[in-house]
Amino acid sequence: MGKLFKPRSLTLSNGKVVEEEKSNSLLISLILLIFLIISLRVTGFNTSILARNGRNLMAILKELFNPEREYLPKVIGPTFDTIKMSLFGSFLGALIALPFAFLASSNMITSKIINWIFKFLFTLFRTLPTLVIALIATYVFGLGTLAGTVAIFIFSFAYVGKIMYEEIETQNLGAYEAMISMGYSKPMAFLKGIIPSIMATYISTSLFNFEGNVRYASILGYVGAGGLGLLINENIGWRDYNRVGTILFALVITVFIIELISRTIRKKLS
Numbered sequence: 001m002g003k004l005f006k007p008r009s010l011t012l013s014n015g016k017v018v019e020e021e022k023s024n025s026l027l028i029s030l031i032l033l034i035f036l037i038i039s040l041r042v043t044g045f046n047t048s049i050l051a052r053n054g055r056n057l058m059a060i061l062k063e064l065f066n067p068e069r070e071y072l073p074k075v076i077g078p079t080f081d082t083i084k085m086s087l088f089g090s091f092l093g094a095l096i097a098l099p100f101a102f103l104a105s106s107n108m109i110t111s112k113i114i115n116w117i118f119k120f121l122f123t124l125f126r127t128l129p130t131l132v133i134a135l136i137a138t139y140v141f142g143l144g145t146l147a148g149t150v151a152i153f154i155f156s157f158a159y160v161g162k163i164m165y166e167e168i169e170t171q172n173l174g175a176y177e178a179m180i181s182m183g184y185s186k187p188m189a190f191l192k193g194i195i196p197s198i199m200a201t202y203i204s205t206s207l208f209n210f211e212g213n214v215r216y217a218s219i220l221g222y223v224g225a226g227g228l229g230l231l232i233n234e235n236i237g238w239r240d241y242n243r244v245g246t247i248l249f250a251l252v253i254t255v256f257i258i259e260l261i262s263r264t265i266r267k268k269l270s
Contacts, residue, residue, distance in 0.1 A: 063241035064248065071243045075231065075250045081145050082227035083254065085220075086213040089149045093156025094206040100157070101164035102190055107173060109186075119165070125158035130216055134225040148225030152213050156206075163205050167198050200269045207262040214258055218251050 039045075102108050104118035134151035141147045176193035180186065221229020228247055235243040 060241050064245040067245035067249050068242040071246045075247055078228045078231050079250050082217045085145050085148045086217045089152025090156045090210040090213050093153040094160045097157045097161035101161045104165040105168040107169050122158050122162045125154050130155045134220045135223040138224045143224040145226035148220040156209050159209050160205055167201050204266045204269055211259050211262050214255055
């Protein structure tokens with residue numbers, strides 16, 4: 001490759017000749033192209049099918065962008081269920097994640113076994129898809145918003161917990177160690193010496209997690225976990241895309257308002 005594409009020589013103003021640094025961009029592009037071709041063959045991608053069914057897509061989009069206004073009152077209740085699921089699951093998960101993050105932090109707890117156990121717990125719960133957790137929860141708690149709340153709680157616990165124990169491990173321990181030397185217990189020193197310095201990150205992370213959970217909660221109804229997902233699943237099954245458009249319109253407005261409020265709070269915190 002080096003013989004085929006020799007680096008270009010440049011002559012500087014002082015007469016010195018230097019060679020341009022070799023670039024691997026061509027080789028990387030070729031590798032990516034090969035992987036793209038392999039991926040297209042493995043997935044059975046067919047442009048003719050895509051072109052042939054393009055009319056169906058346009059017909060569905062046309063109905064989606066023509067929502068049924070009369071259906072909107074029936075969407076309001078499930079929308080609030082989705083918000084309640086997200087809010088309660090996110091708040092409870094973030095609240096319980098903090099003490100577990102303390103136990104997972106290597107600079108707070110010196111036992112490597114305890115650190116490993118709780119770090120593994122966070123990793124395990126983050127690995128499980130929220131939809132799968134919601135499906136399992138429906139078998140345990142039955143159909144409804146409780147199953148969705150449990151799924152969001154577990155995801156929020158793992159997400160916030162992992163970020164926070166990493167944040168705790170980067171903190172300056174001057175105030176914490178001073179309180180320990182004054183006779184404070186580790187939990188009390190953590191509460192007074194570490195919590196104030198990580199509080200902005202904790203609130204910002206929790207709000208960001210809540211924003212995402214409002215969107216995720218809307219699909220949990222596919223497995224019977226309540227909220228807007230139940231209506232989306234039902235109306236897609238009946239091919240009633242006008243009503244699906246109404247549901248998506250309500251979801252977009254809800255998410256936009258929540259993100260606007262959350263972004264404003266996070267800007268003030270930063």
